[in-house]
Amino acid sequence: MAMLMKGNEAIAEAAIQAGCRLFYGYPITPSTEIPEYMSKKMKSSGGTYLQAESEVAAINMVYGAGAVGERVMTGTSSPGFSLMQEGLSYLFAAEIPCVIVDVMRSGPGLGGLGPTQADYFQLTKGGGHGDYHGIVLAPASVQEMVDLTKEAFDIADYYRNLVIVAVDGILGQMMEPVEFPPYQGRKLSPKTWAASGAEGRPKNNVISYYLTPDLGESENLRWGQKISLMKESEQRFSEYLMDDAEFAFVAFGTSARITETAVDMLREEGIKVGLFRPVTLWPFPEKGLSARLPQIKGLMSVELSSGQMVEDVKLIVNGQAPVGLCKRQGGMTPEPEEVVDAFKKQLLGRGQG
Amino acid sequence: MKTIFTKTSGLTERPFHYCPGCTHGIIHRLIGELLEEMNLIEKAIGVAPVGCAGFCENYFSCDMIGAAHGRAVAVATGAKRARPDRFVFTYQGDGDGASIGLAETVSAAARGEKISSIFVNNAIYGMTGGQMAPTSLVGQRTSTSPYGRDAVTMGFPLDLPKILTQVEGAVYVASVSVESPQAIKETKKALRKAFQIQLDGLGYSFVSILSTCPTNWGVDPVEALDWLTTKMKPYFALGELKTPALEGGSNS
Ligand SMILES: Cc1ncc(C[n+]2csc(CCOP(=O)(O)OP(=O)(O)O)c2C)c(N)n1
Numbered sequence: 001m002a003m004l005m006k007g008n009e010a011i012a013e014a015a016i017q018a019g020c021r022l023f024y025g026y027p028i029t030p031s032t033e034i035p036e037y038m039s040k041k042m043k044s045s046g047g048t049y050l051q052a053e054s055e056v057a058a059i060n061m062v063y064g065a066g067a068v069g070e071r072v073m074t075g076t077s078s079p080g081f082s083l084m085q086e087g088l089s090y091l092f093a094a095e096i097p098c099v100i101v102d103v104m105r106s107g108p109g110l111g112g113l114g115p116t117q118a119d120y121f122q123l124t125k126g127g128g129h130g131d132y133h134g135i136v137l138a139p140a141s142v143q144e145m146v147d148l149t150k151e152a153f154d155i156a157d158y159y160r161n162l163v164i165v166a167v168d169g170i171l172g173q174m175m176e177p178v179e180f181p182p183y184q185g186r187k188l189s190p191k192t193w194a195a196s197g198a199e200g201r202p203k204n205n206v207i208s209y210y211l212t213p214d215l216g217e218s219e220n221l222r223w224g225q226k227i228s229l230m231k232e233s234e235q236r237f238s239e240y241l242m243d244d245a246e247f248a249f250v251a252f253g254t255s256a257r258i259t260e261t262a263v264d265m266l267r268e269e270g271i272k273v274g275l276f277r278p279v280t281l282w283p284f285p286e287k288g289l290s291a292r293l294p295q296i297k298g299l300m301s302v303e304l305s306s307g308q309m310v311e312d313v314k315l316i317v318n319g320q321a322p323v324g325l326c327k328r329q330g331g332m333t334p335e336p337e338e339v340v341d342a343f344k345k346q347l348l349g350r351g352q353g
Numbered sequence: 354m355k356t357i358f359t360k361t362s363g364l365t366e367r368p369f370h371y372c373p374g375c376t377h378g379i380i381h382r383l384i385g386e387l388l389e390e391m392n393l394i395e396k397a398i399g400v401a402p403v404g405c406a407g408f409c410e411n412y413f414s415c416d417m418i419g420a421a422h423g424r425a426v427a428v429a430t431g432a433k434r435a436r437p438d439r440f441v442f443t444y445q446g447d448g449d450g451a452s453i454g455l456a457e458t459v460s461a462a463a464r465g466e467k468i469s470s471i472f473v474n475n476a477i478y479g480m481t482g483g484q485m486a487p488t489s490l491v492g493q494r495t496s497t498s499p500y501g502r503d504a505v506t507m508g509f510p511l512d513l514p515k516i517l518t519q520v521e522g523a524v525y526v527a528s529v530s531v532e533s534p535q536a537i538k539e540t541k542k543a544l545r546k547a548f549q550i551q552l553d554g555l556g557y558s559f560v561s562i563l564s565t566c567p568t569n570w571g572v573d574p575v576e577a578l579d580w581l582t583t584k585m586k587p588y589f590a591l592g593e594l595k596t597p598a599l600e601g602g603s604n605s
């Protein structure tokens with residue numbers, strides 16, 4: 001049965017249903033409903049909610065709970081996500097599974113409370129130090145926030161890697177009908193590596209350093225293999241009217257929702273456009289996009305940032321077709337008409353009217 | 354033949370990497386002995402810092418987690434809340450616990466986290482080659498206070514255990530040292546109490562231990578013990594600074 005739920009609360013509920021029993025976080029708009037929901041529901045679910053003294057502490061509490069082998073999550077918004085970057089790098093190196101939600105708000109600086117996608121670089125290229133990656137899931141509806149959050153815990157355990165669920169303030173705050181269908185999880189191996197107390201087994205260390213450059217290189221190569229495997233196996237996307245499309249929009253999250261309307265408007269004019277929506281921002285769904293390139297005369301990235309994802313799009317297109325950009329920043333979102341206009345101007349070579 | 358001394362099973366076979374005369378090793382032994390004596394080896398989860406003790410996960414026989422610099426207490430909090438049935442301790446330097454991780458230490462104390470912190474105060478950043486620490490004494494020469502710590506521009510040493518006595522959730526706070534057999538005995542007693550307080554679920558326990566760093570103090574091991582005794586001990590509050598009210602201990 002469907003019920004009406006706010007995006008942030010739906011994420012929190014989905015996490016609990018996925019077996020997350022520990023939540024550490026620090027309040028920040030527009031993600032605060034996540035800790036609020038957790039503080040209300042964790043106890044009756046047999047888990048623990050703890051308000052950390054900062055996002056720095058929160059991500060390191062996540063590190064501790066993940067290191068002993070429990071399912072753990074934190075949720076934050078851009079400035080808090082910035083504070084977590086050192087922690088993300090350590091989580092990757094120590095191969096501690098966990099789920100982090102970033103409900104993006106506009107920056108730079110304290111910025112504003114409006115929606116944005118301007119954490120794209122930080123999310124996908126690694127805001128912390130060293131060669132690392134988290135898998136980044138970008139839902140575009142409250143239902144998808146539920147489905148992907150549930151899966152996020154399995155993916156994290158499967159690869160022993162951090163998984164980030166990235167949405168913007170609109171998705172976090174909006175209410176939509178959702179269902180919580182039973183979830184058939186992945187087959188996972190027991191966490192024999194965890195530092196959970198060495199009862200009846202040799203001791204475990206969960207650490208993130210190496211003392212010599214040759215060991216450093218071999219560790220990085222090993223992690224690199226995992227990165228390649230995740231890149232190969234976890235690319236996801238969804239398409240709208242792409243089968244006969246001659247032009248493709250590329251957009252995720254809220255901007256994909258807006259772009260869908262723009263696609264409908266252009267289709268009414270007889271222009272064959274479609275939408276390619278990355279569901280994983282990292283790994284970027286390059287296989288899916290590449291497969292469409294032979295039929296495509298031009299692409300347009302629609303983003304709530306100065307144009308960050310467009311760089312990945314251009315890498316894949318590699319000069320085979322023109323790539324345009326339609327963007328709004330600072331908490332603003334484009335109207336579908338603006339997207340249509342930008343498309344006509346940049347890709348059809350004609351302005352409005 | 355009668356055995357009068359053996360290496361504790363609380364420590365692994367791995368030789369310490371510490372400099373000659375460094376008292377980190379003595380403190381490790383005390384902790385290892387208590388893990389063994391209190392039957393905690395299979396129940397303990399230790400959290401290693403970044404600092405000279407950053408490789409201590411190789412020395413303790415229990416499960417260990419390596420934290421980022423200053424975050425050991427947050428990591429321990431995360432672990433303990435996940436596994437309340439485990440015995441969780443942190444081992445940290447003075448820079449780790451009283452500078453970059455000060456917020457984590459005080460906040461965990463305020464929440465009364467049921468973990469035990471061992472805070473090794475050597476008045477210097479040992480690991481990185483002898484820079485000024487929050488605990489460096491006024492006048493102390495370090496590589497970043499080459500003319501001596503000047504209180505006007507660099508401030509005063511922070512006496513963390515003294516601060517923690519003011520925090521309600523910190524139920525046991527002791528400040529001890531390791532410059533003599535007697536002092537080492539006292540330190541072991543304090544550690545045992547701190548561990549027991551966690552096992553009894555009473556709250557946060559914190560043991561500060563004055564320790565030497567002959568290498569970065571630029572003295573030999575014997576002079577280092579003397580420097581600890583004559584320079585450090587007079588400055589920092591010493592003793593059991595706070596014990597649980599139940600025991601009839603002082604609360605000041
Ligand atoms: C974020 C970060 N900043 C700085 C460092 C460098 N660093 C490593 S250990 C250390 C100080 C260690 O001093 P202390 O905690 O007193 O331990 P000791 O080595 O004296 O036992 C510093 C500054 C680091 N590893 N990470």
Ligand code: SF4
Binds near residue numbers: 372374376377479
């Ligand atoms: S540098 Fe100082 S604290 Fe570090 S091992 Fe050597 S003597 Fe000990």
Ligand SMILES: [Mg+2]
Binds near residue numbers: 448473476
């Ligand atoms: Mg030190």
